[in-house]
Amino acid sequence: MAKNGVTIGIVGGTGYTGVELLRLLAQHPKCELKAITSRKEAGLGVAELFPNLRGRIGLKFSDPAKSELARCDLVFFATPNGVAMEQARTLVDAGVRIIDIAADFRLKDVALWEKWYGVKHACPDLVAEAVYGLPEIHRERIREARLVANPGCYPTAVQLGFLPLLEAGIVDMDHLIADAKSGVSGAGRRAEVHTLLAEASDNFKAYGVTGHRHEPEIAQGLSGLAGRAIGLVFVPHLAPMIRGIHATLYARLTAKSDLQALYENRFAQETFVDVMPAGSHPDTRSVRGANFCRIAVHQPGAGDTVVVLSVIDNLVKGAAGQAVQNMNIMFGFPESTGLEQLALLP
Amino acid sequence: MAKNGVTIGIVGGTGYTGVELLRLLAQHPKCELKAITSRKEAGLGVAELFPNLRGRIGLKFSDPAKSELARCDLVFFATPNGVAMEQARTLVDAGVRIIDIAADFRLKDVALWEKWYGVKHACPDLVAEAVYGLPEIHRERIREARLVANPGCYPTAVQLGFLPLLEAGIVDMDHLIADAKSGVSGAGRRAEVHTLLAEASDNFKAYGVTGHRHEPEIAQGLSGLAGRAIGLVFVPHLAPMIRGIHATLYARLTAKSDLQALYENRFAQETFVDVMPAGSHPDTRSVRGANFCRIAVHQPGAGDTVVVLSVIDNLVKGAAGQAVQNMNIMFGFPESTGLEQLALLP
Amino acid sequence: MAKNGVTIGIVGGTGYTGVELLRLLAQHPKCELKAITSRKEAGLGVAELFPNLRGRIGLKFSDPAKSELARCDLVFFATPNGVAMEQARTLVDAGVRIIDIAADFRLKDVALWEKWYGVKHACPDLVAEAVYGLPEIHRERIREARLVANPGCYPTAVQLGFLPLLEAGIVDMDHLIADAKSGVSGAGRRAEVHTLLAEASDNFKAYGVTGHRHEPEIAQGLSGLAGRAIGLVFVPHLAPMIRGIHATLYARLTAKSDLQALYENRFAQETFVDVMPAGSHPDTRSVRGANFCRIAVHQPGAGDTVVVLSVIDNLVKGAAGQAVQNMNIMFGFPESTGLEQLALLP
């Protein structure tokens, strides 16, 4: 590690995960940004694409072919799916540690990954080695990891919300329901008709009820927590807002428990998981721009259904913020270094 | 009925249900608006409050004490809860028919109503007589009704969505889940902090998980369809948009069925319920300003959970439009008279 | 004209102007839609693309090559710029009347048009014949026109706002300022990054200060009203909303006048221009979905600057609604036929 801290490279970085990562790293005291690569935007100043970075990030996008990624301590992939798996082997062999914010290394079952992502995996051996970067579950393994698979946004909100119930084994694990709502930035900075303001504003809809890539990722994580295969119905929705995920989780209780205490105890040591007081309804804006997951747990009418409300900012705890949290763990910094921004409210 | 059609009075009408009712009635060929009363706004031109009505509605708000409601064929109550029950008896006795768009006559169990609405009911005998105005279920009784209790917005979307499943008796009726999302106009045109644009925009949250007034109304309707008491978890959410309800419904299947055919057959004769093709995800904007409920039915992974997506405009099929639909039924007009507006998209 | 009214063809129609035109025509009693062509979407049901039309428009997009446009009474071009000029000659020669909602025939100066639109004009002779379709100025010529050039959205709001001042000749015509704000649907239904909800929502910006295609169109119209060349600074802005244009116009008074009376008198006979009472501030939502232009005129501090506020729905009075208004004039229908929808508020 250089005296200025970790030397950092970013591959990609022209999307929303990229600009959010840059915003966070620019305020991180222990890292030095060495290179950011983009084939398409090579030569363009980063701050020309993202004017919020003017005066703070002087770097230009560089040609991946000529970049110095191999001399960095850590490389973030803020790329479309399928890019990291092509480059990871070379970097790892050069001693560079990697955090892939895309999905290439999230699913342990390579065949399942190939089915959902529609391409052959270029690097299955590293899949086995990769550590799933949800610190609240895998913190110790992240510490030593060479390759961290940063979780998806929905999977972060859903897994953290179900975690105490599954660890405690007090719900029907064959019939979990996750009704999740996401802001439009979750679809990325890609020109598409259905995410135009004129299409997505003042509108609400479900999508992917017949199947969504985050479902196997969530199921893998929940099964890990449960110690057995679980059954999940996952229904994502597009909400007319920029940032935020609100997961509303339903499970059938199979045993009595003080749910509020269960949640508070499980997350008592977690800096970035905030269990709200009983009866609360967390707003997504209460985490806008901040690396928090806020959770409330309800048992309506004292019946046998538990309802968990879990909110994150999809670009922070659901992507770039969690990546920085993983970096802090990997390099031995206090976990909240550079992640102390408060949510922007209103 | 006068030669110009039904003579109409409106009590209230300074809220969103009121302006929407005026918009629809102004374009209805068979009715004549005689009076609109508001104690607070008496003397003010309706179009001064709602400039979209300029040039089309010349009426002024009049003092309720001096109004000619008793000489109308039909009076709509577009009032806060608790107003209609005070005035209904006198009007009914005078031969005036009533559609209450508020909640005074929706719950048959008066004690339950008093518990949720926090006041003593002024007119319990009319509760028994009142017909619940969901035409797709109670059309025949609406035809002759003197007093129609127009359904709530959430209850309309949820009941129409569950209807075929409950009539067919093919789901676990003790564990129905309704995860519902509403635009902010559902909270009415009242000055409150939590529905300010600066609070509710770019934000998403659940509310009332511990209890919401629409839950007993929905449970009453679903129990009627099921022929037995049902169990329901109802979680409403506030979405950052003006209009629209999206209900995502979950039920456990107890018998096999061709769900798509079940829904299509049940609603084949219904003008205002549109069953979408298999695999669809209805947008709320596809009904913005229109008196439709669009429904899609899914069975994710061919598992034992059915997922129903049901969308309405909370101010139209969820309030004023359904009221006009009820009026058409009560006065023998074709059911779609004055309700042929297409949704505004984009 | 057939007994069912005007037979109509639409070229294009997969954009926002197209769906809005379809929404209006579906509710117009005097026209019959015969064909809608789209090379890209040929074979697709119109209502599959625009679900708000389900159940009301059964037509499919057809291949332009095989269409029956030449047998229609009237063809609307709801196409990108540059399409109508290629097809207009053939249709006009076949006796079909045309309303071009795009920009091909708006500028009388062909060289100027070619400069701003970047292509050679395919049909300059028809430019001379085309009538600029702003009924409040050119109604009589529209009546007999074979080819109507439907005005742009900004030009409609700005010209109607300045009209009485220029006709009266009471302002400094060399220094007109139009500060205009538009909803995002004005950019069309094209996949572009800058109009994504995640980019354009909760944001406000000017654009095109260095030059915008609507500037020469506005200048041409205002010069026509003034009887001399005028000087105009036109600054468009992108507002985070779907529909609506708000033009704030500034001019230096050179003579005293009762401005309120001037405006009221000028538009007294105009169905679709509503001069608001003195001191008003029209909302764009007061015309959302409706074919109105609402105008208020102010003279702050009784100084020598007049401020005019002019609002329209860019897709209705600024595009499809004005096109239907022109059709009504061309075919001798009452001008408001099919245009009686009230604005959706809230």
Place this chain on the structure above:
Amino acid sequence: MAKNGVTIGIVGGTGYTGVELLRLLAQHPKCELKAITSRKEAGLGVAELFPNLRGRIGLKFSDPAKSELARCDLVFFATPNGVAMEQARTLVDAGVRIIDIAADFRLKDVALWEKWYGVKHACPDLVAEAVYGLPEIHRERIREARLVANPGCYPTAVQLGFLPLLEAGIVDMDHLIADAKSGVSGAGRRAEVHTLLAEASDNFKAYGVTGHRHEPEIAQGLSGLAGRAIGLVFVPHLAPMIRGIHATLYARLTAKSDLQALYENRFAQETFVDVMPAGSHPDTRSVRGANFCRIAVHQPGAGDTVVVLSVIDNLVKGAAGQAVQNMNIMFGFPESTGLEQLALLP
């Protein structure tokens, strides 16, 4: 000054300026928050009202009568207009320095203030002493001030935008035009109908064309820059977004100048004013949550009208951020201390 830095008291703090000030102070390394008073919310935890502060601000609102404001180094007034003038004298006499984020001390002409604010001023002598807290103009006087009048949001954006032109004396100072657009948070966290999401979303309107309180404040500042009375037409608009002001400024040039160089030179040493490259159009979101004013200057068609685009976040550079900037100047900290957050984009 205590070893932990400046000891701070806040009066008010239940509105948007208050929560934004708390967000900034919580991240400021050189200040210690001692007390926050609110008569209405006394006893409530600050983080209960504003959940984004959970875990970071443990303070409760305290009763103003019992507070320890007089023992603080600095008191911010984040109150409605008219509160600071009642309490300022006592605090100043006790040696406490004050930053009033409300309007009580902004206008030097007390009679003019009383006309616009509708009450008698309680403390006219301190008006004379108060320093207008726009650092880019009055930095030296702020350094020593006992009482700083923090500028309004519109006045900040408009004055910074016009500043170089007026100092250079190259425009017609009798006919300045400021067409300004503000997000809804500018109206404060008050329950009012016109700022409900259902009213203000998907809508755009001007307001206060007949007169707005910020007009005399702007005129006072611009006259100071010009060294003579100026003439101003100020038209504010309400834009459907949470934060942000976009001021579009128009002036008639009376002399030639390299405008880009003029602006760049004037602000070259200013940390918080960013002159964009020629031809730019600053987004309000490029300053969302950040203490910047971004400015672009245009001369359309090389004519005699200059157009300046000036954007700020109304709650940061337009209120709380500028207050912290003033605090830094008053207590000798580097001016950007605690103000290094980057704008949240998207």
